[in-house]
Amino acid sequence: MFSINVSPRFGDIDGLGHVNNTVLPVWFEIGRNPIFRLFSPDLDLSPDVWHLILVRIEFDFLSQMYFRSDVEIRTYITKIGNSSFTVxxxxxxxxxxxxxxxxxxxxxxxxxxxxxxxxxxxxxILKAHMFPSMDSSSSDAETGTDSPCSI
Structure with missing residues (x-):
């Protein structure tokens, strides 16, 4: 597992006083940088070296985050396929x-x-960073039933 700390910036906060949902894709991308370095240690983005493309992202917002307290971003591999992997x-x-x-x-x-x-x-190398997959069956994202959300 990889871990980084992010300090929410003033500009990350929305009118309701919490970290805006648009910030998480950026923070999670920063969290993927150590995985990117497994493929290209110096993060060379030339097409002869760089072979990764993002095809899907999803988020479950469980509770609000606020300014003035660091956020730990944890990143790990949950699945490895033939030509793809899930982070x-x-x-x-x-x-x-x-x-x-x-x-x-x-x-x-x-x-x-x-x-x-x-x-x-x-x-x-990816196998060395595997963790169990998120179990989306434990909560119903469409209806919110069994959701741990406290928002």
Whole structure:
């Protein structure tokens, strides 16, 4: 698992006084940087080196986050497929899980414009950072039933 701390900026706060939902995609992307470095240690974005493309992101907002208290972003691998992998994210503030999410990245050939299999060497490195998947069946996001949300 990778972990970074983020200090909410004044501009991250919305009119209701809490961290705005538009901030989490940015924080979770920052949390993915150590995973990006597994593929390209110096973060070289040239098409001959960079082979990752984001195809899906999702978030479950469990509770509000506020200014003046750092947020810990935890990042880990939850699933490895043939050409894709899923990254789990969590945002913690004051010891409480506030937001969880996931992102699906595909190993992609930008010249051929198609996905390609993950190299075995990368698969092994990703396996070292695996954690259990978020269990979306434990709460119904559409109806909010069984949701731990305190908003």
């Amino acid at each position: 789990g994210h969590e945002a913690w503030q004051e010891g409480e899980l506030k937001v969880r999410g996931q992102a699906v990245l595909v190993y992609y050939d930008f010249k051929l414009q198609k996905s390609i299999p993950l190299p075995e060497s990368i698969r092994e």
